[in-house]
Structures are given as structure tokens and as C-alpha cells.
Amino acid sequence: MTLLSVGGDRTSPSRAASRMLHALPLTGLLIDLAVMVGVGLIAIVGRRELDIFTASANVEHSVTVAGPLIILGWLATIALGGGYKADIFGAGMDEYKRVFNSGLIAAGLAGVGCYLAKFDLSRGFFLLAFSIGVPALLLGRLALRRAIQTARKHGSLRQRALIAGSRSHVDEVATVLRREGWLGYDIVGALTPEYDLSEETATGIPVLGNSSDVTAAITAHEADVVFFAGGSVGASSQLRKTLWQLERHHVQVVVAPSVTDISSERIKIRPVGGLPLIHIEPPTWSDASRWGKRTFDLVGSSLLILAFAPLLAFTALQVKAHDRGPVFFRQIRTGKDGEAFSCLKFRTMCVDAEARLAALHAQTGYTGGLFKMQDDPRVTRPGRWLRRFSIDELPQLFNVWRGDMSLVGPRPPLPIEVEKYDADASRRLHVRPGMTGLWQVSGRSDLTYAEAIRLDLYYVDNWSMVQDLAILTRTLGAVLASRGAY
Structure with missing residues (x-):
């Protein structure tokens, strides 16, 4: 088979954009340098204003001598640790791990160096510089990554x-x-x-x-x-x-x-005799059913119920005042291990919404899976803003408190959906369904049914408490931006 001369334009925009990738290490270096200088100034002011370790040396004198050496040594430590390699920018946790580990090493080297040289470095400055500097560097790299990903979505880099x-x-x-x-x-x-x-x-x-x-x-x-x-x-x-x-x-x-669809935490590469073997740990869905996650759900839902109590009361009054119908919509959903439960939501549709469902199925050509449509005529006036900001789902905090649901997990399916599950989709029922999950923070209703199932299965197989916290954080951004909510 001969090679085809497709895409060989040497002046193409994509080729020109790819050359900009070579500037990423230098950009990362300049960001780190700016962060270190800024943190150094903050540490000097903070040491003086907080008046900690008053018996130590004059901070300005010691920093004038040691400050530039600490910055150069810190940058060198990051470089030796691979923190400026071009292939670590833009994706993965490796970049953050290298910057974090380099910060710890630089702090240790600075402390040992000052001790051996009998240099009287301000201890207050030292603590402030590294305790603020390491998180600040990570935030700087995060900002750079966000800029890289935004540029890539617009055709650059x-x-x-x-x-x-x-x-x-x-x-x-x-x-x-x-x-x-x-x-x-x-x-x-x-x-x-x-x-x-x-x-x-x-x-x-x-x-x-x-x-x-x-x-x-x-x-x-x-x-x-x-x-x-x-x-x-x-x-x-x-x-x-x-x-x-x-x-x-x-x-x-x-x-x-x-x-x-396997998380990096479950994958270990172990070379044996020059052969890199990929070891894959078992799925972690069983860990999501243990007491740690349940305790987190119980405490979290209790605190959130107390925090949102005024909003819950206000919303209930709005729903009731609109058409004098019931405040809550109770729907049978399928939970962990296939057990049915009554899922609570604020009612956002007219009272006869279920009776009009068949007509909408015929109108939209619905064939199965999750039914969602934009500009649903059954949605009430208060229901639109409740859905836009997902306030209608807040009563599910009581489902979490009772143990029917979790704060984070797959979407709770309808029994009719479960009847159509294949063996793969049935794995979603290994864990409690959640108020939020990967599919909600990845597009919500804009995702296809197949894509939502794929994300839910990824969550089930790769559960971790860190991932739960990340999803909860991303949920706030998805709700405020109203992405895919209708």
C-alpha cells in the first residue's frame, strides 16, 4: 500500500499551532518564577506583620542573601524532577505530583543547607514561603492547564x-x-x-x-x-x-x-525482564458501599439540609402558590441492588404531566432510555428556574439521609429503564444512586443516553472518595452555569 499525500501542507494552521507547544516549558518556568517572587514578598510582609519567631534574624537581611538562592534552587529542583518536560503539560496528574514533590525537596534542602552553613534564615519567612509557595505553584500550573485546554478547544496548541x-x-x-x-x-x-x-x-x-x-x-x-x-x-x-x-x-x-475507562489509580506498570506489564486492580465499587462513604453522606446531607432550610421552605411556598397542587413529586426509582424507593423532587410540572407523557413520546419519536426534551410544555413557570439551577432536586437530600441515595453516584433509573438494561448497564446498581455524578458534571441533559451510561459505569468501577469530592466541586460550577439543564 502506497502512502497518500493527505494533510502534508507544511504551512497548515495545525502545524503552526503545534510548534507553539515548544514554548510551554518556558511558559511554565516563567509562571513558577513569578509565583515564587510574589510568594517571597508575601512571606516577607507576613513575617513582619505577624511577628512570629521574634528572636530570629532580621528578615530583610537574611532574605536578601538567601532569597535568590532559594528561588534558583527551587526552580532547579523542579527542572531536575521533570517539571518542565513538554509532555507533562495539559493532562494528567504527573505535572502536579512533580511540582509538589519538588517543593518538599526544595524546602528540605533549604533547611538543611542553612543549618550546615550556620546561616540564620528567618524561620517565619521559611515557613510562610514554602507553606504558601507550594499551593501557589500548583494553582499556577492549574491556571496554565486551563489556558492550554481553552486554547486547544479553539484550535491552538x-x-x-x-x-x-x-x-x-x-x-x-x-x-x-x-x-x-x-x-x-x-x-x-x-x-x-x-x-x-x-x-x-x-x-x-x-x-x-x-x-x-x-x-x-x-x-x-x-x-x-x-x-x-x-x-x-x-x-x-x-x-x-x-x-x-x-x-x-x-x-x-x-x-x-x-x-x-479505567482510572490511573487502578493501573500499575511493573517492568519484568524488560517487559512492561500492566497490572489492573479490581473495580472499586464495593468500596463505595462501606461505612466511610455512608458516614460522609449522612453528615453531609444533614449539614446541607440545615444550610438549605430557608431555600427549601421558600421553594415549597412558590410551588404551592402557583397552582395549589402538591409540593413534592414522588417517583419510584431503582436503587442499590435493584431495590425500589420513592425519590423526592419539588414538582416542576403540571399536575397531569404523567397523563400527557404518551403524547410527547409519540411527538418526539422516543424509543427508550432517559426522556428529556427542551421547552417541555408540561413544565410550570416556577419549575423552569427550579430546573435551571437544579433546586428541584434538593429534597433528595432526605433520600440521602434515609440511605436510599448517596450525595454522589449514578443517576437513579426508572424501573422501566432497568428492565431494558443489559449486563453492562446493570453494574450501575452495585452502588447507591446519587444526587449528582459524573454525567451531571459532564453535560447533564446534553449527553446521549449511551454516554451517560458510560460515565456512570466508569464511576462504579473506579470509585474513590477523592473523586466524590471532585464531582461535588464540579457540580457547583455545572449548576451555576446551567449547562444542559432543562
């Missing part, structure tokens, strides 16, 4: 990618890369095994050549990164020789095994 492998594996990798657009990959084409004579994959990715011609394809199409998916090579020796050829082309190489 993107990389041209080739995917080598069988057509089915190429499509698997391409689906993830397209779904997670913030990663910044523009898929140029696919490279398939020699026996495959197809011109494109099932999802429409053009086949540009054979997987054995990776080097030539990278040169012809000016790719920045190549993904090796399943079926790309016949033996490990072939991949090793390909890597030797690619080392002269300054291209990023990524091996994409057929492992998706």
Missing part, C-alpha cells in the same frame, strides 16, 4: 496525530481522542497492517499507509505524535526497531493498549 493498528483498534483510540478534545490531538489518518487494503476505517479515518511505514508516514504528513494501538506491530522487536527509527524525527510516541 494542537498536535497532528497518526494512529497505527488494526481498523477496529484505531477507531477505539480515535473515539477517545475526539471525545476528549481538550487533549489537543488532530487525527491525520491511520496506518493499518499490510494485509488490510481498506481506504478508511469504519468511523471515516483515512488509511494513509501501512503500519510498517510509520517513519515515512510521519515525514510525509508532518505528524507530531504517533499512537501504536492493537495490531500495529507483529512482534515487540518490530516496535523496538520502529522506535529506533523515530528517535531522529523528534516525534512523540504513545502506546495505546486496549484498556479504556
